[in-house]
Amino acid sequence: MESSPTKLIDFFSFDCEKMAEGDIVKFESNVNLSDLKDLLSEKMDRKKWPVALKELLKKAEGFLQDDFADIMTSAWEKYQSISEHLENSKNTPDETFLLPLAEHEIHSVQNPFVEILINENSVGRVTFNIDISILLKGIILKIINGEIREIETGSCEAQGTFSCEDIQLLEKKLEPVKLPGTIILKHPDLPTHTELQQ
Numbered sequence: 001m002e003s004s005p006t007k008l009i010d011f012f013s014f015d016c017e018k019m020a021e022g023d024i025v026k027f028e029s030n031v032n033l034s035d036l037k038d039l040l041s042e043k044m045d046r047k048k049w050p051v052a053l054k055e056l057l058k059k060a061e062g063f064l065q066d067d068f069a070d071i072m073t074s075a076w077e078k079y080q081s082i083s084e085h086l087e088n089s090k091n092t093p094d095e096t097f098l099l100p101l102a103e104h105e106i107h108s109v110q111n112p113f114v115e116i117l118i119n120e121n122s123v124g125r126v127t128f129n130i131d132i133s134i135l136l137k138g139i140i141l142k143i144i145n146g147e148i149r150e151i152e153t154g155s156c157e158a159q160g161t162f163s164c165e166d167i168q169l170l171e172k173k174l175e176p177v178k179l180p181g182t183i184i185l186k187h188p189d190l191p192t193h194t195e196l197q198q
Contacts, residue, residue, distance in 0.1 A: 009064035012162055012170045016057035030165040036124045063112045069183045073148055075106040086146050093145035101139040108132050132160030151183040
């Protein structure tokens, strides 16, 4: 039975619809967003800024839809020893290989962004930062035909921050993360950017 891994949005407990007023003011306070607010107010109706801000926050929420399996798999495929196992398994595509991993830490940094467009012309960019560290023990990878198909999970702890420009929106101290016993991978593509049109 296929299980759904924990997503970053669950880990950070982020819900743009439930952001406190103070957090929204903090979010708006960074220099880049303040400049964009002034620019949009100048070129458009000032009353449209709250709508644009709400849409921007929804985009931010969308950047946290990756799950821990995406991050872990992306990192493992770059490890030389694991990539060698993946390459070697292509020679016997009908065989299944189980690869136990020693205790290790994965550090992932992503910088997705939102491009602000007015009449299809870019007027600015808002960059986010997702910085997360994952400590893993007792992991076993199931490899078939050059791909990691399943992850037998052990224990997992994680910590991280989610920021917009120079403003830290969310922080999680090191804490256990409950993963399914078996994660069956779908190989989704990690998002890198999106666009917000007005």
